[in-house]
Amino acid sequence: MHLTVTEIAEAVSARIVVAACPETGVTSITWDSRTVEAGSLYVAIAGERVDGHDFALDAVSAGARCVLITHSLPDEAIARAQELGAAILLVKDAQEAITDLARVWRGRLCGRVVGLTGSNGKTTTKNLVRDVLACAGSVTATRGNQNNELGVPNTLLSADADTQNVVVEMGMRGLGQIESLCSFVRPEWGIVTQVGESHIELLGSRENIARAKSELIAALPEGGIAFLNGVDDMSDFVWENARGAERGVRAVCFDGSGEYCEEKASGWRAGRAVWATDILLDDAGCASFTLVARGFSEGAEHESALCSLALSGLHNVHNACAAAAVGLAAGLSLKVIVEALGAAKPESGRQEMLKARDGFTVVNDAYNANPDSMRAALSTFAAMRVDGSRIAVLGDMGELGDFGPAGHREMGSLVAELGIDWLVSVGDLGSLIAGAAEAGGMSAERVFRAVGAADALEIVRKLVEPGDAVLVKASHSVGLERVVEGLVG
Structure with a gap:
């Protein structure tokens, strides 16, 4: 984008706290002070854990030309903005302001x-x-x-x-x-x-x-x-x-x-x-x-x-x-x-093929999961040529509500049907995958139940050998990227 401070103020119906040259140009937007660059618009978002207003001074010092706020800033941040010629604009709602700005820019x-x-x-x-x-x-x-x-x-x-x-x-x-x-x-x-x-x-x-x-x-x-x-x-x-x-x-x-x-x-x-x-x-x-x-x-x-x-x-x-x-x-x-x-190359965490130093392969699909994507991932994993064993590390799939238990049990039945060699389930719902795999004929000796990612990592480390392949998949909230990092890091 390329908008002036005046255009931004008009688009978001802001009150000007610190004025800057009306023609000052803004060329990017961020609400993360660590990514501010010269010419940025910094939006101070007050979140549940972090309040972006606390980093307004850092943003201005890093080159932000305009800062959107929803409540007052410390005097030090105001003074720094005045010193560097950065504008500070007060709005009622930061998210709505970003939307209003996008609506204006879409027209251009x-x-x-x-x-x-x-x-x-x-x-x-x-x-x-x-x-x-x-x-x-x-x-x-x-x-x-x-x-x-x-x-x-x-x-x-x-x-x-x-x-x-x-x-x-x-x-x-x-x-x-x-x-x-x-x-x-x-x-x-x-x-x-x-x-x-x-x-x-x-x-x-x-x-x-x-x-x-x-x-x-x-x-x-x-x-x-x-x-x-x-x-x-x-x-x-x-x-x-x-x-x-x-x-x-x-x-x-x-x-x-x-x-x-x-x-x-x-x-x-x-x-x-x-x-x-x-x-x-x-x-x-x-x-x-x-x-x-x-x-x-x-x-x-x-x-x-x-x-x-x-x-x-x-x-x-x-x-x-x-x-x-x-x-x-x-x-x-x-x-x-x-x-x-x-x-085209796969994005990190989505069917990403990684080689570990110890001679095994990790299929990093830990970014997210639902029954459709887990079904596809397991089918692909079973079709891969693997010299050793296939180890599936599968965790909870979120946002399924009352459909959750049945969805997880379906995945366990599929693990058994596809002939996956080892299963490590993670989480409470993940344990239903384990139970259904055993009910489907998978040997209980080849099924492990882990409480969390750290536990799962230790189990896999003991199981995996050169030539094996490890599939890691769950909803992002389970944090199974730590298993991937521990295996290939």
């Missing part, structure tokens, strides 16, 4: 804004879309998984006015939240990766989850494009609930199942589509396949190209097909797209 963006949501695959698909669209010009995308009420506006504010593509990942924890985000993001294209079971504790059913995800498609303008998962049984609900066809939104189908059938496709699935055929997995569980597209090139009904991913897991074929569909809609050739997809 010249490029295309692509929104993305889904129960699984959001961050990986966002990264793939980013990498593909980078072949078409400048692109700004959500950093990491900053897809909440702070991260979403920050993504918009991180883009330059002439950025050609802005990819915004949107999370949600209830009905109306994506609608609220879309009110200022104003996406022109929208991707729904999948409707799964994450957040089912809050929403109660997959239909309600689909209803929440459909808010993204409902926000698209006439002529916008909805990219929908052709194999997801809730995609029809998403499309119909958003009244996409009635409002003149165009649909593009993506299908990475390997089972897309043109002859049977109907409705929105029969239009422009991208799908995968002849899917093969290598020893590391990475997929190679033929990527097929229909309806994107004039004079050629179909086009195809071979694609090989460096990302492990069959589920990433779906994600790649979604990214390819976006790239084709943006006018890129299939050749350029498959090259970009092939060069």
Whole structure:
């Protein structure tokens, strides 16, 4: 972004505490004083544990040109701002101010804004879309998984006015939240990766989850494009609930199942589509396949190209097909797209393959988990070529509510069915995984129950040998990244 202090004050309806030159330019935004750089807008957020106002002096000293506050600052910080020519603006609500600022900046963006949501695959698909669209010009995308009420506006504010593509990942924890985000993001294209079971504790059913995800498609303008998962049984609900066809939104189908059938496709699935055929997995569980597209090139009904991913897991074929569909809609050739997809690397904590010094492999998937993603991770893990044993370290999956016990027991049954050699469960709900694995026929001698991450690490250290592979997966709150760090650090 590039806004003057005057423009910021007007956008957020602020009271000026310390004035600066009206034309002072601000080029970035942060609420972490450690990341302040020259020209930053520092937003002092009063959190439950840390109050950002305590670091306003540090922010100004580090080069912040403007500080947003919601309550008074020490005299020392005020004096330092006056000395360095930094503005201090008082607002009623810091989060609302960030949103208001993003709404104003969105009006100045010249490029295309692509929104993305889904129960699984959001961050990986966002990264793939980013990498593909980078072949078409400048692109700004959500950093990491900053897809909440702070991260979403920050993504918009991180883009330059002439950025050609802005990819915004949107999370949600209830009905109306994506609608609220879309009110200022104003996406022109929208991707729904999948409707799964994450957040089912809050929403109660997959239909309600689909209803929440459909808010993204409902926000698209006439002529916008909805990219929908052709194999997801809730995609029809998403499309119909958003009244996409009635409002003149165009649909593009993506299908990475390997089972897309043109002859049977109907409705929105029969239009422009991208799908995968002849899917093969290598020893590391990475997929190679033929990527097929229909309806994107004039004079050629179909086009195809071979694609090989460096990302492990069959589920990433779906994600790649979604990214390819976006790239084709943006006018890129299939050749350029498959090259970009092939060069993509996994993000830390998401099916990240790590080699330990002691000669074993760690699959770091500890960032988050729900039944859909854990099911995919276990299936990929079982398909990997491993010289030694497979050790699964699985912990609690959060936000499942009353569905939690059944979801964890399902994972235990799957562990036994897939023939995983050793299981280390972590946490109270994780112990249900262990019990179901034993009930499914896994020897009790090969099942361990750990209280927490430290306990799990000690168990795995005693089990693992050169040539083995260790899968680590749970919800982020379990902290299993400490197991990964202890094994490979």
